[in-house]
Amino acid sequence: MENIRNFSIIAHIDHGKSTLADRLIQYTGVCNERNFQDQLLDNMDIERERGITIKSNAISLPYRAKDGKDYMLNLIDTPGHVDFSYEVSRSLASCEGVLLLIDAAQGVQAQTLANLYLAMEHNLEVIPVINKIDLPSADIDRVLEEIDSELGLDPDTHLKASAKEGIGIAEILEAIIERIPPPKGSEAYPLAALIFDAKYDAYRGTIIHCRIFEGSVKAGDIIRFMHNNAAYKVEEVGHFLLQRTKRDRLSAGEVGYIIAGVKTVSDVRTGDTITHQDKPCAHPLPGFKEVKPVVFASIYPIASDDYQDLADSLEKYKLNDASFIYEKDSSAALGQGFRCGFLGLLHLDIVQERLEREYDLSIILSVPSVRYRFTLKDGTIIYVDNPAHYPDPISIAKGEEPFIRASMMLPERYLGAVMKLCMDKRGLNSNMNYTGPGRVELSYEMPLAEVIFDFYDRFKSVTQGYGSFDYDMIDYRESNLVLMDILVNSEKVDALSQIVHRDRARARALIACDRLKDEIPRQMYKIAIQGAIGSEIIARSTISAFRKDVTAKCYGGDITRKRKLLEKQKEGKKRMKMIGSVSIPQSAFLAVLKSDND
C-alpha cells in the first residue's frame, strides 16, 4: 500500500488538465507513442469538443521513482460540470491528493477556487502546478501571489510545468510520490469499496470502477451493494492500464474494476459501498446520495416512423448512463415519444446530442420542466413533471415548486451583475462573504425552474467565466403556478406548454412567441403564434405569409430543374413537424427551450 498513490487533476476549464494527463501517461510509459491518442481520458467526441469530461475515468500508471521503488499511480479523472457535481465528489473521495493546475497566463480562476474547496472538503493533499510556463504571456510571479492570497496555499509548494512541451513532468511525478500520502486501510478488515463510476461493456456487462478502502476482493467472492442491497458473484477484478488488466485480487488502497455479472449500469449506483455478503463491513462509506433527475423533458422522433429506432436507441444509451431515466409518453401534437429525466440541462444536451450523433436520429425535445408538487382540494398530493399532466386549475388548492440553494464564488467586480441576475431569477435570502481580497462567496435561494432555464449560461456570461456555481436542493415552496400554452394558428402545441410562475408567464410566453417567429419559415398563409393561460391570451406574434415565390420562366429545361428543387423542399418538409397546417422545423422547438440570454 506504501507504493500506491491515488490522485486527481483539478483545474479551471482549458488550463490543461487533459494534456497533463496525457503527458503523465506517456511519461510513465504505460503506452507507447504509436497507440497514443491525444487526450486519452476524454474518450467521447462530445467530451473532446466541449473540453469537459462528463464521466469519470481512471487509469493506473506503473512508475519507477527516483528512490528506485516501483509505484502504482492511480489517476482518477473527474467530470467538470455542476450537473455532475455528485460524481466529482465521489471521484475525489477515492483520492488522497490532487494536482491543482493553474494556467501561468490566466492565473487563478473561478473553477480553480471551486475545485480547491472541493479538494479541501475531502481533506486531500493539494499540489499547485503552474502550467503553460512556456507561454510568452506567462506571469509566474503574479500566479504565485494569487496562490498565496486567493487560494491561501503556501506558494513554496508549487511546481512549474508545460504539459504541452513536456516540461516539469518528472518533477510532478516525484511530488506525487513524496507529497501525496499513501492510502490507509487494511486488508484484514471486511471489504469496503467505493463505486465512483460504472461503464457498460457489450460482452462483460457492467464494469464497476471502484476504490478499495478496506479489505480485498477477488474472483469468486459474493459481494453486496450496501445501498442497493443486491448480491453478485465476482467474475473478474483488475486494474486500468491502457486496457483492463486482470489481477488476482484488489486490495485496500487500490483503484480498479470489478466485473460481477451486473447487467446494466442502472443496477449500480455511484457512491454505493461494495462489501462481502458473508462478512460485511459495519457501515457503508460516507457520502452516498440518491441521484435523482431534476429536469424532465419529452423526446419525440421527427418522423413518427422513427419511433422504434428511438426506443432502441434510448435503451442502448441507458445501458451506459444510470442517471438517465425514461418512460413512454405521447403528445397530441408530436405523437409517440418518451418522457425523460436528467440531472440538469447539460446532461439533457448530452443525451440529445448523442442520440442525434451516435444513433443518427432526428428528435424534438419538449420544453424542460422541474417536478412540481400540487395539493388538490380533496387533499391528494401529486407530483407533476410534465405540463401535459397539469391538474385542472379549479381542483388545485396549493402549488409548490422545488427550491435550491445556489452557491456562487466570484470576483467582487461582478457582484452587482450577479445579484441582479439572481433577483431576475426570483432569488431570495441572499448571503455574502468575502473569502479573500476582491473575492466573494454569494448564496441565494432560488426556484430550480429558474436555474434550469439558462441560469448557468447567463451566470458564466455576466461573470465572464470567472464565477463558479453549485447548488443543492432545499425544499418545496408554495408558488403561484400556472400552465402556459403555446398555440400555433389556434392549435395547442402541447410539447411547448410550460408550468411557470404567474409573474413570469408573460415574459416566457413572449420569448417563446418571438423565438418561434424567428424559426418557423414563412408559409403560404399568415401564422399566428400565441401564448395563453387557459383561454386568456398573454402574448402573440405573427409570421406573415410570403406572397411572391414563383419562377418567371418554366419551359422545357426548367421543368426538371424546378421539380428537383421542389422534391428537395418536400423532403425538407418531411423533417418538419406538421402542427395543424403549419410546418415547424426542429430548430423552432430547440429555440424555445434555449435560454433568454440576449
Added chain:
Amino acid sequence: MTETAKAGLYIHIPFCLKKCGYCSFYSVASNQAIPEFLNAIIREMSFYRNLFYSFDTIYLGGGTPSLLTIGQINAILDAAVKAFHVEPSAEITVEANPGDLSDDYLKALKAAGVNRLNIGIQSFDDRILNFLGRRHTAREARAAFDAVRTAGFSNVGLDLIYGVSGQTVALWRRDLRLAIGLAPEHLSCYSLSLERATPLYRRYQRSGLHLPSEKQALDFFLATSRTLTDSGYLHYEVSNYARLETFRSRHNMKYWRHISYLGLGPAAHSFHLGRRWWNKADLDGYLRNLRDDQTPQEAEETLSPGQLALETLFLSLRTQEGIDLEAFRKRYGYDLLIEKKDAVNRLIASGKLKLDAGHLRPTIAGMAIADSLALI
C-alpha cells in the same frame, strides 16, 4: 393532359450575334457553324420518326432564330414536314430580334408558313435595353412591330422584362402601356432573374445591385396583371398574357399540360410518355455526335407517377386553367380535394386558389406563389 393530343416540335437555334447579359439559354456568339448545324438538325429529326408522328406546333427558339436566312428556315421547316406529319393548321412560331426584321425578310417568313412571331422587345426604354445589353433601340422595336403588321402577321407576341435595377413600377407601367398601344396578340412579361454564370449575375454581385424585394416583386407582378387584364388581356400563365384564348401560345401550353414535345438542337429538352430527355448544351459535341450518326442526348429520366403528379401540380398551378381534378384523380389515383382537403380549403379561404368547373385554379395572388402551391 391527354396523350392523344398532338405533340409540339421545338428547334433550338443556338446562335447569337452577341450574348445578352441576362440570358442563360445556350447559344454561341458566332454563326459560322450554321450550315453544318442545319444538316445536324435534319439528321436528328430522323432519330424520332418512329416516336413522334404528328405535330401541331413548331417553335424555332434560341439563341436568335432570326439570324437564319429565309433559305435556312425553309430548309428546317421542309425537313420537318418531310420527317413528320405537321398539321396544316399548325402554329409555327419564330422568335425574332427586332433588329433582324426587314420587310423582305418578314414577307419571306410569312411565305415560308411561319404564322406566329415572338419578338424579343424586352423594353421600350433605351436605358434598360442598354443595361440588358440588347442590340436594338426602342425606336427600332416599334418600327419592327409596324413592319411585322405590314407583312401581314396577325399573331404576334412580345417579350418584355421587368424588375431591372433602378426600374420603378411606374416606369414599368409605361413600358406596358406602350406595348398595349401596339395591340400585340400575346405578351410575355418576365421578371428579371439572375442566372448563375451570366454576365449580369456577376455584374449584380460586383456592384451590389439587387433584384426587387419580395414586396416589390409582388407589386410588379400585380401591376402587370392588373394593367394587362384591364386592357382586355387574359392572364393565362404566370408570365403570359393573350388577347384571346386562341392567341395563347399553343406550343408553350404543351409544357404546362404535360403534352409531348420533341426538342431538337443543343440543350433542347423533350418529353414523351412520362420520359424526359435532353441534349448536350454544347454545339461542337452536338455536331460531332450527329456527324457520327449518334444521338446527341445527354441524359434522360423516366418519371415516377409521384414525380409526374408533382409536376402536374406545379405546372398546372402556373396556369389560369389550373388542375383538371377529375383527370388528375384518374391518372394519379387520388382526389386532391379529399387528400389535401385542409390545405386546399385554407388556400381557397385565403384567396390563393379557387374551384371552378371541376378545376382547381390559382387566383392571381396564387399564381404569384405557384411554386409553393405545388407543395400542398
